Amino acid sequence: xxxxxxxxxxxxxxxxxxxxxxxxxxxxxxxxxxxxxxxxxxxxxxxxxxxxxxxxxxxxxxxxxxxxxxxxxxxxxxxxxxxxxxxxxxxxxxxxxxxxxxxxxxxxxxxxxxxxxxxxxxxxxxxxxxxxxxxxxxxxxxxxxxxxxxxxxxxxxxxxxxxxxxxxxxxxxxxxxxxxxxxxxxxxxxxxxxxxxxxxxxxxxxxxxxxxxxxxxxxxxxxxxxxx
Amino acid sequence: xxxxxxxxxxxxxxxxxxxxxxxxxxxxxxxxxxxxxxxxxxxxxxxxxxxxxxxxxxxxxxxxxxxxxxxxxxxxxxxxxxxxxxxxxxxxxxxxxxxxxxxxxxxxxxxxxxxxxxxxxxxxxxxxxxxxxxxxxxxxxxxxxxxxxxxxxxxxxxxxxxxxxxxxxxxxxxxxxxxxxxxxxxxxxxxxxxxxxxxxxxxxxxxxxxxxxxxxxxxxxxxxxxxxxxxxxxxxxxxxxxxxxxxxxxxxxxxxxxxxxxxxxxxxxxxxxxxxxxxxxxxxxxxxxxxxxxxxxxxxxxxxxxxxxxxxxxxxxxxxxxxxxxxxxxxxxxxxxxxxxxxxxxxxxxxxxxxxxxx
Numbered sequence: 001x002x003x004x005x006x007x008x009x010x011x012x013x014x015x016x017x018x019x020x021x022x023x024x025x026x027x028x029x030x031x032x033x034x035x036x037x038x039x040x041x042x043x044x045x046x047x048x049x050x051x052x053x054x055x056x057x058x059x060x061x062x063x064x065x066x067x068x069x070x071x072x073x074x075x076x077x078x079x080x081x082x083x084x085x086x087x088x089x090x091x092x093x094x095x096x097x098x099x100x101x102x103x104x105x106x107x108x109x110x111x112x113x114x115x116x117x118x119x120x121x122x123x124x125x126x127x128x129x130x131x132x133x134x135x136x137x138x139x140x141x142x143x144x145x146x147x148x149x150x151x152x153x154x155x156x157x158x159x160x161x162x163x164x165x166x167x168x169x170x171x172x173x174x175x176x177x178x179x180x181x182x183x184x185x186x187x188x189x190x191x192x193x194x195x196x197x198x199x200x201x202x203x204x205x206x207x208x209x210x211x212x213x214x215x216x217x218x219x220x221x222x223x224x225x226x227x228x
Numbered sequence: 229x230x231x232x233x234x235x236x237x238x239x240x241x242x243x244x245x246x247x248x249x250x251x252x253x254x255x256x257x258x259x260x261x262x263x264x265x266x267x268x269x270x271x272x273x274x275x276x277x278x279x280x281x282x283x284x285x286x287x288x289x290x291x292x293x294x295x296x297x298x299x300x301x302x303x304x305x306x307x308x309x310x311x312x313x314x315x316x317x318x319x320x321x322x323x324x325x326x327x328x329x330x331x332x333x334x335x336x337x338x339x340x341x342x343x344x345x346x347x348x349x350x351x352x353x354x355x356x357x358x359x360x361x362x363x364x365x366x367x368x369x370x371x372x373x374x375x376x377x378x379x380x381x382x383x384x385x386x387x388x389x390x391x392x393x394x395x396x397x398x399x400x401x402x403x404x405x406x407x408x409x410x411x412x413x414x415x416x417x418x419x420x421x422x423x424x425x426x427x428x429x430x431x432x433x434x435x436x437x438x439x440x441x442x443x444x445x446x447x448x449x450x451x452x453x454x455x456x457x458x459x460x461x462x463x464x465x466x467x468x469x470x471x472x473x474x475x476x477x478x479x480x481x482x483x484x485x486x487x488x489x490x491x492x493x494x495x496x497x498x499x500x501x502x503x504x505x506x507x508x509x510x511x512x513x514x515x516x517x518x519x520x521x522x523x524x525x526x527x528x529x530x531x532x533x534x535x536x537x538x539x540x541x542x543x544x545x546x547x548x549x550x551x552x553x554x555x556x557x558x559x560x561x562x563x564x565x566x567x568x569x570x571x572x573x574x575x576x577x578x579x580x581x582x583x584x585x586x587x
Contacts (some may be wrong), residue, residue, distance in 0.1 A: 004233075099244075120317050123278050123304075123317070124313065124317045126278065126306075127311035127331075127377070128331035128380070129306075129331050129380070131305050143320070181357070
């Protein structure tokens with residue numbers, strides 16, 4: 001059965017995943033909207049940057065984050081000067097790296113949903129006196145609920161499942177940065193297979209259920225592919 | 229300044245160049261007519277502000293919405309307009325009732341609530357209020373879209389081929405509403421279409437567009453009867469007269485109607501005495517004689533004066549005539565022109581073989 005240390009990692013994982021998902025929805029929504037609507041020449045390069053975590057090995061991302069956030073990195077120096085200390089091996093550092101790691105999993109469903117709406121409902125709203133911001137809340141968000149659902153579920157589930165970035169940036173500090181995936185690794189290392197089974201099996205079941213739920217709720221899964 | 233619509237736009241869009249400078253009447257329906265690619269929809273979108281012409285000036289009854297020289301461009305949502313899209317473009321996540329209220333909630337000044345009820349009744353959509361757009365027919369959707377634009381009490385109504393995506397039966401379902409709108413609305417309507425029938429039925433004023441430029445514009449009757457325009461030269465060339473039902477001759481299955489130049493006999497029209505409609509008279513159904521004496525089977529013979537003639541090398545001639553205060557087009561052969569010695573200003577008689585009632 002699960003030990004109290006296991007429960008602590010589960011709780012921490014939940015905290016990291018929810019914070020990450022909320023932050024990503026908050027910042028990812030305007031970014032996704034901008035990427036869909038903009039005619040900017042930088043659109044291509046920005047799309048490439050935000051999609052990078054899809055293809056990079058998590059250890060590569062984690063390695064560079066460790067360096068940038070560390071004492072001698074650009075952000076590390078900034079946070080030290082601000083009196084915040086350095087971010088690696090802290091909860092905040094874990095959330096920030098998770099945000100970068102899971103960014104495409106939130107952005108892409110939103111981008112797909114936004115581009116499916118097209119410009120016609122926006123034009124209708126404009127002729128009915130709705131400002132662009134008003135239109136976004138009263139039309140765009142209402143028409144892309146399945147995109148938001150997909151983004152939330154994928155962002156959360158993908159953060160729960162991360163390992164490489166967490167290990168590089170967060171380390172393996174009990175109650176502080178030790179999440180479920182790392183705990184499974186610890187159990188396996190210590191040859192505690194039955195403990196590992198409980199956690200790994202739980203994670204498997206969780207991921208399966210949440211995806212099953214997602215595909216049952218989202219009305220037309222074919223029109224909302226996970227990736228474009 | 230006068231009360232009118234002044235629209236000047238210059239827009240380059242790939243290969244397409246829009247170059248428009250028009251002054252349009254501030255009342256009645258102005259039809260923007262042209263083939264696809266003529267720029268009629270682009271012009272309408274520039275007027276709505278959905279497209280921004282690099283160079284433009286737009287004033288609707290002294291309210292300026294765009295003036296490039298002064299860097300002025302009022303965004304669409306701040307323009308007091310109503311816009312009806314080709315395929316209704318209702319919000320699919322809102323019921324009919326919520327679609328109608330969407331704009332109303334956003335108006336800065338409240339409108340008279342009886343007006344909304346009146347528009348709902350006028351367009352016959354009161355039984356649809358709780359439905360979702362996906363459960364409406366194409367015709368119903370378009371009626372809701374028209375109502376949604378009108379409840380805002382706009383200063384101008386812009387309609388982009390509102391019937392183009394409907395089959396002829398659905399068109400027939402909406403046209404009477406549009407005709408009633410024309411009588412009840414006291415705002416200018418700009419109506420984009422490539423349908424000659426809709427143009428003949430609805431237009432008070434006609435703007436013909438081709439290749440992004442204005443080919444011709446003027447009152448409907450004057451523009452239709454211009455012999456120098458391609459519109460008067462093709463097989464479907466016609467003129468449109470306003471008529472008023474005067475008398476029913478039940479025994480002969482005929483209805484007598486009055487127009488500016490006298491009386492016409494038409495096949496029975498099931499309308500009450502005094503009702504007004506439009507009839508379309510095709511140029512191919514009009515022939516010309518020099519006297520009234522000869523016996524003929526044609527009932528409608530009227531005195532007329534030749535206004536203008538156009539001949540090309542095809543052996544055909546296009547003649548425009550004045551009948552009462554109306555204009556008429558006739559397609560005859562060049563040989564007839566010579567035989568009858570027709571010339572501009574000559575008094576003749578026209579025989580009208582057929583008319584078609586527009587409704």
